[in-house]
Amino acid sequence: MAFCKGHTVDIAGVLSIILTSVAIVLALAGLYALYVVVTSVKSLMSTVDDLNRRIVPLLEKADVTIDAVDVELLRLDAIVTQAEGVGDAVSTASDFIRSPVNSAAQGLARVIRTFKKR
Numbered sequence: 001m002a003f004c005k006g007h008t009v010d011i012a013g014v015l016s017i018i019l020t021s022v023a024i025v026l027a028l029a030g031l032y033a034l035y036v037v038v039t040s041v042k043s044l045m046s047t048v049d050d051l052n053r054r055i056v057p058l059l060e061k062a063d064v065t066i067d068a069v070d071v072e073l074l075r076l077d078a079i080v081t082q083a084e085g086v087g088d089a090v091s092t093a094s095d096f097i098r099s100p101v102n103s104a105a106q107g108l109a110r111v112i113r114t115f116k117k118r
Helices: 011-117
Strands: 002-004
8 A cells, every 4th residue: 555655554553553552541541540549548548547546535535434424323323222211211200200199189189079079
């Protein structure tokens, strides 16, 4: 095939050059994609390390706070138990006092009714 005055074009050679150029471009694109992936993974690892440095102390503080709340709840439970005991003691004492007072009041009321009937 004649191209210009005496030059022949070799189609296989042109295709070889084009395919080599495409392969080089694809290889460069693949290397760039690999670079982007590696950079992203490094950034992700840095973010995870930062989160670990910040979250672990927060979790430890939360654990200590929960333990403190648990201790306070136990103390409050003891106070409520003591208050229930005092309430029971007051109830028993009032029953003990009320019984003789009621008996005396009923006896006095009978005496007063007896005198009123006369």
